Amino acid sequence: MTIGLFIPCYVDQFYPKAAIATLELLEKQGLQVVYPFNQTCCGQPMANSGFAHLTQGCNNLFMQNFKDVDYIVSPSGSCVLHIKDHLHAENAADEPVAHHIRKRIYELTEFLTDILKIENLKARFPYKVGMHQSCHGQRGLKISQMSELVAEPFSKPEKLLRMVEDLELIELSRKDECCGFGGTFCVTEEAISAKMGKDRVKDHLEHGAEFITGADMSCLMHLEGILRRQKSKVQVKHIAEILNSYA
Amino acid sequence: MPKTIAEHPALADKFNQDEERVNWHDQTLWWVRAKRDKAAHTLPEWEELRNLASQIKHNVLANLSEYLIQFEENALKNGIQVHWAADAQEHNAIVKSILQKQGVSQLVKSKSMLTEECHLNEYLQQEGIEVIDTDLGERIVQLAEEPPSHIVLPCIHKKKEEIGELFHLHLGTPAGNADPDFLTAAARLHLREKFLTRKIAITGVNFAIAETGEFVVCTNEGNADMGAHLAEVHIACMGIEKLIPLRRHLGVFLRLLTRSATGQPITTYSSHFKKPRPGQEMHIVLVDNGRSRQLGRKDFRNSLKCIRCGACMNTCPVYRRSGGHSYHNAIAGPIGSILAPNLNMKDYADLPFASTLCGSCTNVCPVKIDIHDQLYKWRQVLVQEGYAPAAKKAAMQGMAFTFSHPAFYRMAGKTGKWFMKTTPFVINNNLNPWFKQRDMPEPPKESFHDWYKKNRQQNGHA
Amino acid sequence: MVMHSREKILDAVKRNQPENTSLPAIPFFEQPFTDLAQKFSEVVQAIGGEVHPVSSYAQINTILKEEFGNKTIFTSAKELTELVDTGITYANAHAFADLELAVVEAHLAVAENGAVWVTEDLLQERALPFIAQHLALIIHPENIVPTMHDAYAKIGTLDYGFATFIAGPSKTADIEQSLVLGAHGPKSLLVFLLTK
Numbered sequence: 001m002t003i004g005l006f007i008p009c010y011v012d013q014f015y016p017k018a019a020i021a022t023l024e025l026l027e028k029q030g031l032q033v034v035y036p037f038n039q040t041c042c043g044q045p046m047a048n049s050g051f052a053h054l055t056q057g058c059n060n061l062f063m064q065n066f067k068d069v070d071y072i073v074s075p076s077g078s079c080v081l082h083i084k085d086h087l088h089a090e091n092a093a094d095e096p097v098a099h100h101i102r103k104r105i106y107e108l109t110e111f112l113t114d115i116l117k118i119e120n121l122k123a124r125f126p127y128k129v130g131m132h133q134s135c136h137g138q139r140g141l142k143i144s145q146m147s148e149l150v151a152e153p154f155s156k157p158e159k160l161l162r163m164v165e166d167l168e169l170i171e172l173s174r175k176d177e178c179c180g181f182g183g184t185f186c187v188t189e190e191a192i193s194a195k196m197g198k199d200r201v202k203d204h205l206e207h208g209a210e211f212i213t214g215a216d217m218s219c220l221m222h223l224e225g226i227l228r229r230q231k232s233k234v235q236v237k238h239i240a241e242i243l244n245s246y247a
Numbered sequence: 248m249p250k251t252i253a254e255h256p257a258l259a260d261k262f263n264q265d266e267e268r269v270n271w272h273d274q275t276l277w278w279v280r281a282k283r284d285k286a287a288h289t290l291p292e293w294e295e296l297r298n299l300a301s302q303i304k305h306n307v308l309a310n311l312s313e314y315l316i317q318f319e320e321n322a323l324k325n326g327i328q329v330h331w332a333a334d335a336q337e338h339n340a341i342v343k344s345i346l347q348k349q350g351v352s353q354l355v356k357s358k359s360m361l362t363e364e365c366h367l368n369e370y371l372q373q374e375g376i377e378v379i380d381t382d383l384g385e386r387i388v389q390l391a392e393e394p395p396s397h398i399v400l401p402c403i404h405k406k407k408e409e410i411g412e413l414f415h416l417h418l419g420t421p422a423g424n425a426d427p428d429f430l431t432a433a434a435r436l437h438l439r440e441k442f443l444t445r446k447i448a449i450t451g452v453n454f455a456i457a458e459t460g461e462f463v464v465c466t467n468e469g470n471a472d473m474g475a476h477l478a479e480v481h482i483a484c485m486g487i488e489k490l491i492p493l494r495r496h497l498g499v500f501l502r503l504l505t506r507s508a509t510g511q512p513i514t515t516y517s518s519h520f521k522k523p524r525p526g527q528e529m530h531i532v533l534v535d536n537g538r539s540r541q542l543g544r545k546d547f548r549n550s551l552k553c554i555r556c557g558a559c560m561n562t563c564p565v566y567r568r569s570g571g572h573s574y575h576n577a578i579a580g581p582i583g584s585i586l587a588p589n590l591n592m593k594d595y596a597d598l599p600f601a602s603t604l605c606g607s608c609t610n611v612c613p614v615k616i617d618i619h620d621q622l623y624k625w626r627q628v629l630v631q632e633g634y635a636p637a638a639k640k641a642a643m644q645g646m647a648f649t650f651s652h653p654a655f656y657r658m659a660g661k662t663g664k665w666f667m668k669t670t671p672f673v674i675n676n677n678l679n680p681w682f683k684q685r686d687m688p689e690p691p692k693e694s695f696h697d698w699y700k701k702n703r704q705q706n707g708h709a
Numbered sequence: 710m711v712m713h714s715r716e717k718i719l720d721a722v723k724r725n726q727p728e729n730t731s732l733p734a735i736p737f738f739e740q741p742f743t744d745l746a747q748k749f750s751e752v753v754q755a756i757g758g759e760v761h762p763v764s765s766y767a768q769i770n771t772i773l774k775e776e777f778g779n780k781t782i783f784t785s786a787k788e789l790t791e792l793v794d795t796g797i798t799y800a801n802a803h804a805f806a807d808l809e810l811a812v813v814e815a816h817l818a819v820a821e822n823g824a825v826w827v828t829e830d831l832l833q834e835r836a837l838p839f840i841a842q843h844l845a846l847i848i849h850p851e852n853i854v855p856t857m858h859d860a861y862a863k864i865g866t867l868d869y870g871f872a873t874f875i876a877g878p879s880k881t882a883d884i885e886q887s888l889v890l891g892a893h894g895p896k897s898l899l900v901f902l903l904t905k
Contacts, residue, residue: 383892515878
């Protein structure tokens with residue numbers, strides 16, 4: 001089984017540690033992981049801004065990069081959702097490739113939970129951690145149950161975090177409120193975006209978080225921006241880094 | 248080239264100048280959302296009810312012309328006069344003609360978002376006709392000369408002290424009294440006099456039933472009933488999408504509506520108007536105003552399933568922090584943002600972008616409208632129709648080029664440099680909105696790409 | 710002109726209608742409660758009403774006398790009219806403007822939401838249950854059904870001019886979400902559960 005590692009552009013550029021942790025976590029499971037060098041971006045920033053018609057170049061590139069692997073795994077729910085929902089081929093002849101990719105792409109925590117079905121991890125992280133449920137992973141990929149629905153609760157990321165020794169998962173007042181990043185929303189609607197981010201940070205701080213984690217680095221980048229501006233000691237850490245650490 | 252309007256961000260920014268107020272607004276609406284959750288969780292069949300409601304509404308959309316004809320036929324048999332209005336203008340003209348026939352220049356009106364959409368109040372005022380809104384929240388915003396900011400909670404943006412001040416000015420209550428009980432009692436007296444003296448009452452319609460030719464109006468205050476039963480003429484105004492096929496379908500919708508709206512098990516009054524009372528005139532105005540056009544938009548027709556509960560507003564993290572007026576449309580919030588561009592793409596091109604696409608709206612919607620997917624789809628339509636700002640278009644084209652050319656991306660992107668310069672959310676410049684309230688991550692020594700080359704070269708796929 | 714819009718709208722709607730799908734059957738939903746009168750009473754109280762189990766109209770009259778003394782009462786409930794001297798003659802609903810209490814007998818009630826179903830023939834005047842300062846409803850426990858689906862199954866395609874579900878006293882929360890009873894309609898609701 002060959003796993004294609006998909007590292008979103010901004011993770012590649014700003015958060016290589018999250019990418020390394022993802023790679024190492026997968027390798028620890030005895031998987032063969034390849035990282036196609038020609039990857040850039042899934043195209044979501046354009047598509048969510050209304051420019052989906054400009055994303056065919058990204059689509060073509062993505063298909064070239066990942067057409068030969070069995071699974072594609074990525075430490076970003078949002079980018080995975082975009083590929084799942086919107087990747088399509090330029091020509092009908094290539095559509096089976098696009099279909100294969102859409103079916104075989106997984107966000108890291110759902111891959112560990114649903115495909116590898118891992119039940120334990122050798123990880124230790126002796127801190128109070130707040131879990132930020134990123135909307136696209138949660139409501140799009142359904143990696144955890146949504147508070148709006150009358151349905152059995154579950155959370156794939158939390159299930160993994162509970163395998164980590166000495167990690168204390170804190171409760172939040174609003175367990176799945178959006179952080180306000182929203183791609184280009186964060187600058188086109190700066191006032192609301194920043195306010196949403198501040199409120200999300202506040203919920204974590206009020207409940208004693210020492211770290212804020214999540215399955216989507218973009219939300220964490222936004223929350224980190226707020227924390228740093230507030231000179232807070234609280235840090236953000238991608239869930240892969242926690243699951244891959246033995247502190 | 249069409250001009251681009253970007254009003255929501257500016258109006259939201261203004262609303263956010265007073266952070267304490269934003270917190271209060273957010274918490275008040277979140278409390279309503281929490282009540283909704285609690286009410287929904289008392290019914291194990293909740294999700295199944297949502298499915299049923301959505302399916303019934305789909306059948307309505309698929310057979311709307313037939314149901315309209317059936318409804319008209321039955322309503323006429325019941326002695327109701329039926330009018331058809333192609334647009335807002337015609338709706339207003341029909342209402343005026345009924346008033347003129349009666350020789351009446353004063354009326355009471357219970358809450359009707361359709362008449363807000365048609366700007367009936369302004370129209371009638373210009374014609375010298377006095378309209379008194381009788382829903383307490385609507386009366387408050389009417390006194391303040393503002394539109395409602397929420398379809399169910401019209402004055403949710405107002406603090407009680409401001410309402411006390413309005414009542415002091417207009418109703419003569421003592422200055423400084425902001426007690427909700429006291430103010431409601433004052434409004435009761437003030438409006439009772441109107442109910443007893445006005446000869447014409449306008450109401451909205453929550454559901455109209457094809458099978459029986461009757462319509463249902465839901466209120467907690469009893470204002471629609473007070474108006475309609477004491478007036479000589481009752482005019483009910485409704486969008487054509489308010490039809491449901493059978494009376495027993497009310498069982499599904501009435502179970503969902505108020506639990507979704509306020510968390511109550513049902514509104515205090517769910518009144519079924521089937522025939523005028525002896526000596527009374529009853530009119531129904533069936534209004535299209537763009538609905539048949541929206542019906543033809545495959546991606547957006549589901550928006551016509553809306554039963555106006557307001558749950559999507561209460562749950563929307565953007566609505567809660569930007570206030571209803573920032574949507575500059577009769578219907579605010581997520582549902583308003585997918586209805587408005589159908590009415591006028593140019594004026595409402597900003598609204599589908601006033602969302603993070605978090606999807607909470609879709610999950611609370613009692614008729615399962617795919618609201619956030621429609622927001623995404625409207626963005627594509629609006630850009631294709633030329634309503635994107637030129638600068639944004641240029642940035643997107645630059646991004647598309649870079650991301651399609653890995654070599655260029657590598658060169659440009661030496662550990663964050665390209666991002667810092669080009670990506671809209673991280674332009675490294677203090678004029679960039681990102682930096683107003685946030686810091687950027689520190690660019691690392693090397694990108695993952697470079698790290699990988701060094702450490703795992705053997706696995707790399709060039 | 711009116712006909713013109715009618716045809717125009719119907720034509721546009723017909724042209725734009727999606728492909729047909731059939732109406733779903735509404736299944737039976739088992740409720741977590743079995744004692745309908747108890748559930749109904751709990752909900753009525755939760756939404757601001759007051760419930761009195763009684764065994765005769767005379768007992769209702771006694772309670773009304775205790776609570777309303779000599780204030781004006783009007784009832785449309787036949788079996789109560791002999792007991793309650795209304796002293797009201799009326800030409801139209803406006804005559805009820807100063808009515809303190811209206812007493813109405815109801816057809817059926819719904820346990821899940823405390824709603825009580827009243828049709829025009831039981832009201833004499835449509836405005837009656839809205840215009841009075843206070844309202845009392847009489848319901849027989851055997852006429853309580855579990856849910857709204859059951860209520861509409863009983864109502865069927867019954868003909869009426871006007872009918873309404875009443876759940877609790879008139880209320881508003883328009884001022885800062887503070888709940889206030891007695892917006893425009895009755896400030897209080899008494900429900901008599903009459904077992905014979």
